[in-house]
Amino acid sequence: MRRLHLKLFFLRTRLKREAQGITARTLGVRPATMSHLEQGRSMPTLAMLLDLCRHYDVTPTYLLDDERSIEPLARDRWSERANLLGRGSWLEVAEGSFVTTNDGVKLCPVVAGGRFYDASVQAQRMTCGSSQAARELDDSVNAATRGKDYELESMLSRELLGQRKPRSKPKKAASVRSPSVPHGLTAEA
Numbered sequence: 001m002r003r004l005h006l007k008l009f010f011l012r013t014r015l016k017r018e019a020q021g022i023t024a025r026t027l028g029v030r031p032a033t034m035s036h037l038e039q040g041r042s043m044p045t046l047a048m049l050l051d052l053c054r055h056y057d058v059t060p061t062y063l064l065d066d067e068r069s070i071e072p073l074a075r076d077r078w079s080e081r082a083n084l085l086g087r088g089s090w091l092e093v094a095e096g097s098f099v100t101t102n103d104g105v106k107l108c109p110v111v112a113g114g115r116f117y118d119a120s121v122q123a124q125r126m127t128c129g130s131s132q133a134a135r136e137l138d139d140s141v142n143a144a145t146r147g148k149d150y151e152l153e154s155m156l157s158r159e160l161l162g163q164r165k166p167r168s169k170p171k172k173a174a175s176v177r178s179p180s181v182p183h184g185l186t187a188e189a
Contacts, residue, residue, distance in 0.1 A: 005040035090122040
């Protein structure tokens with residue numbers, strides 16, 4: 001849950017585009033609570049986590065899993081949480097694995113290790129002429145996703161640090177006394 005605060009900050013500022021006070025009011029918490037969550041100073045309760053999921057339309061798995069990218073995918077939507085794959089995803093299945101029901105619906109089994117693709121990668125996958133080309137495409141897509149996520153994490157971290165207020169008040173300068181003259185006495189020449 002190292003990245004929970006970054007995800008919350010991303011969802012509020014980039015997807016919802018709402019002020020922290022608005023989010024706090026909607027969720028029924030103090031603005032300071034939202035600030036502490038986004039700064040990584042505190043963790044949400046279970047009830048608060050579910051409220052955050054509903055508000056941002058994301059699953060708890062997305063928020064709590066550090067391996068998931070900061071930008072949520074279709075499968076990370078609260079409204080799609082009962083689905084194995086999100087809308088617009090393509091699933092890799094073996095040749096001839098489809099069966100057709102009596103009412104004309106085509107079904108296919110989900111097998112271990114089967115990959116799924118979003119619409120843009122699916123279009124690229126269609127042009128792969130060999131399994132080697134498909135592996136290279138998968139590697140390049142995964143590397144690009146990790147790179148994009150790292151850049152987004154760095155940008156959000158810098159932005160959050162820029163908003164952070166000092167935790168303590170600056171100390172007042174202490175009065176300077178001459179070490180050789182005791183307090184209350186004057187030095188005479």
